[in-house]
Amino acid sequence: MSAILPPSERIWWNQPVDKLELTWISIAFVWALVMFGMMIWWHAYGNQNLANETYRTTKEMFAAKAQAVVDKYTVRTETELQVPVVAPPPGSDIYLIARLWAWWPIFELEHGKTYTLHLSAMDYMHGFSLQPQNINIQVHPNYEHVIKITPNARGTYSIVCNEFCGIGHHTMAGRLYVK
Amino acid sequence: MAYQKDDVPVMQKWLDNPYLLVFLGITIPTVIYIVWGVMEIANIPIAH
């Protein structure tokens, strides 16, 4: 009969399955396992795994840590807003603040060196979107996300906010240098 | 009836049982997604 009627064979479970259908089912099953394995394999052998290291924090505590790094390593300021450009030594912890509507401060990193980036938001959620690399990470208030980053190409990057954060969302873009 | 209830294979019996399906379809994602997820959030350490 058809799909809108009850099965014509009462005991349909024992009906034989078509050979070509069975072929496809086997292929699909193998492909599903390959894709599952791929994510695990990448944890072992890939270089781009988003760290899950996270702490509960407060806005004040995170802002204070960010300020300390800025105070220590600022080399100049940029734009009329005097945004500090911070050049911390390789291997150090750097704190990037997301707030309405700016990324603060600007970092100047060295190519091929690893830094520990801490991300948190001061108000709403924001979206860390590094362009033109296209690395996108959700940023929460009251959570401190800790990620080791190793820039592999020199240049001037932008950090765009890609989580809707209110009327000035489209003005929220920051900068990052890799020397 | 042309068939006996006992002839029905167990998997068909399961698939013919909406209560069982509702139970499984609610429980499995609740445990694997929500409960496990909430436990992970609750276990996030505090920054110092």
Add this chain to the structure above:
Amino acid sequence: METTYRICPRSGLQFEDQAEKLMRFHAVCGVLSLLVGGIMALGVILTRWPAVHLLPADIFYLVLTAHGVDMLIFWIIFFEMAVLIFASSTLLRCRIATPKIAWFSSWLMVVGAIMTNIAIFQGESSVMFTSYVPMQAKWHFYLGLILFAVGALLICFVFLGTLVVAKAENTYEGSIPLVTFGALTACIIAIFTIAGGAIILVPTFFWSIGYIREIDTLMYRVIWWSLGHSSQQINVSAHVAIWYAIAAIVFGAKPMSEKVSRTAYFLYILFLQLASAHHILSDPGMSSEWKIVNTSYFMYFAVFASMIHGMTVPGAIEQAQRLKGYNKGLFEWLRKAPWGNPAFSAMFLSLVGFGFLGGITGVMMGAEQLNMLIHNTIYVPGHFHATVVVGTTLAFMGLTYFLVPALFKREVMFPGFAKIQPYLYGLAMYIVSLVMMGAGTLGVSRRHWDMAFAGAPMAYEWPGAAYLMMGLTGIFGVVAIVGGAGWILQIVLSIFFGKKLEGGEQRSIPQVLTLPPPTPGGAAHPPATPGTLVLALVFLTAFILYYFVNWKYLSSLWGLS
């Protein structure tokens, strides 16, 4: 409760009076939501089209919120409630359980939908469909959603009750039809969805009126997505059921194997909802174990199931066509398909688009590490316009071409337009999805008023290709809206002014369907389906290539650990 039954002379289906009225009610409410959402779509698309950039920022975000809520929640869930009633009362040929509760719930849904829309249009609830805390909407934004959800939940119970009624009153023999089984899957996922929504929206509502001080953002996102994503999994189950239904109605196609198709649905019931984790892959705090198990639907079992449906639906059509004698070569069955019948063409475009554009990209972005490439970019709406619009909405449109004569007893007006409507709407939406995903691959943000960053102290300049893609999104978005508006106009005019058709015999007791006695030794061996297998292998090739191209892209990025 006294009721009557009507046998539709065109489809042979039996409609119970209350069920029929409820179906019409929900179909109409759905189409009205689609209308509002569609007008909003025009505002969204004309603003994101860089050369037009129509609306100011505040209006844009308002319109985008309305577009998301009206389309992703109200349109599809109203229509799905009609599908649930159809799959239970109509296909099982029985009365609907507790019609009074069903009507109460339906009105609750309407009140909820109106309340949320009022909140949005008052302008202080432009928080997007996702309403992430701590951005706050007005209290009636949340309350409307809660009322709507409670109404939908009650109708899910009416659906389950109707299954019980049919069983108790022996209105069918053996197992429920496959389409009803698909609707049951949708219903189960809907219950989970709504429960998840309640867990998070009820406290959020109390937060909005000041009874709760704070909602944890990560908790909100994790639990909210068990609503946000699973609600789209209701669609998948529902539109796959509609594919089977249209194959059955248009071709008289029989499922290739009840066992295989039902097992595939069973995998949906068990694992499809886990994919809510797709949205949390680039979030802090969740372990990779949780991410991998959930994002992969516990080892890609639901993708596996979708790949099965993707083969068995066209396979069933191929078998039916070959039995009719379209046996030449691999593809005569497909060439000779009724491409001018909008129910079929909509269904087939939905199937192909859902698989190639929605399915492949969904799995790609659902891989834990690959998600970083597209998280919150316009790739995401590109993907879900391929799943929810091409997949679900187009399938619903196709079914409506069948429902207007069967349910509303009117002939569809403008048959010439009906012939091309699925192509106009569907193919334009294919392109919209593709170019949005193209722009997203270049990094363009979703939910973003101005890609030129007007007024930003440190603007970023997107590559020219990104502007080109967004321009194409605008152009083909407008074409799709024309196709969608044409459909709404056509259906509404047909319902009111179409040629009246004969309603058919009214009865006071349902006519029970009896099946022919089973043939000894099973049914005759159905023809093989080599054409479908070839199509499936083409699909698999595209899938594998696209999947690994993205891993290659990922491997070129900065090291992250």
